[in-house]
Amino acid sequence: MEKGSFKEAVYTSLPVLGGYSVLGFAFGLLVVGAALPWYSATLMSLVIFAGSGQFVLVGLLAATAPLTSIALTTLMVNSRHMFYGLSYIDFFSSMGKKRWYMIFSLTDETYALLSLIREEEKSPEEKRTLAWMVAALNHLYWIGGSTAGALAGTYLPMVSEGVEFSMTALFIVILIEQLIQQKTYAIAFISFFSALLIYLYMQSSAFLFPSMVLMLLLLFAQYQIEERGNR
């Protein structure tokens, strides 16, 4: 029984194996490129497990950014995860102690696979087993990929110049997906260009945080205005 569901979990998570090992590898290369020790890539993937969050963190670490700005930037970058759990409150609540691991490991990709698993024709027990196995396998792929990348970057002479573009590519893909789902084109447009203005004014990578705060304030103002209009 367990053996059968393990095979099925591997099969279900195969698309993520491709994605996480390649992206993880690029992340590992980036970590050692930023003069961080190779094992910090393994450690980050083990305890953080957030692709874009980790890519941004490497940049902040390389610039020895203050811990407060690391905290706030992580919060902003991962803000999209705040609402992923809403879809799985009942499902996770039925999983006992494993629900804490499910919450911890709820990445974009795991979220997507869980939405497939939930629709399958299986007993609730089978679905729960499959769900945590898939989450754990995804985590393993991510740790494995980033460790391999960090070790390769440290010990093998490799052509890795330009690999940092994987971060840009990942962000563009997430942006396209968000735009397709949410249709919030105006917000993306205003956000991008106000950040560009702040960047041109500050001429430093520290523009990231004020830009995010500005967008937070603008969204709050928009809410106030729309609320008033509804009254």
Add this chain to the structure above:
Amino acid sequence: MSMSYLALAIIIASAITLATRAFPFLLLSHRQEIPGWLMFVAKRLPVAVIAILVLYSLKHVTFDSLTNWVGEAVSIAVVIVVHLFKRNTLASVLLGTLCYMTFVALFR
């Protein structure tokens, strides 16, 4: 960089990432309703943040010579076109990055 700085930064990033994912579970276990402004902002914030991150990841680009921006521009176009056609994250990221790495190897 000191080891304690690195360790603290990783712990903080880990705790905050977990907190964002646990957010609905922490709120709803108290049977509280999520305030309207929070729903409104949290629904729209991600797209705004990702748009800023795209810019952040391109901050090294300058326009003083062609090789400083053409590779990026072409690779971004590759990512967008591949993704709109295939909707496959891995394919889009891989092809875009290979395109960029090729450009860097040839022209820089």
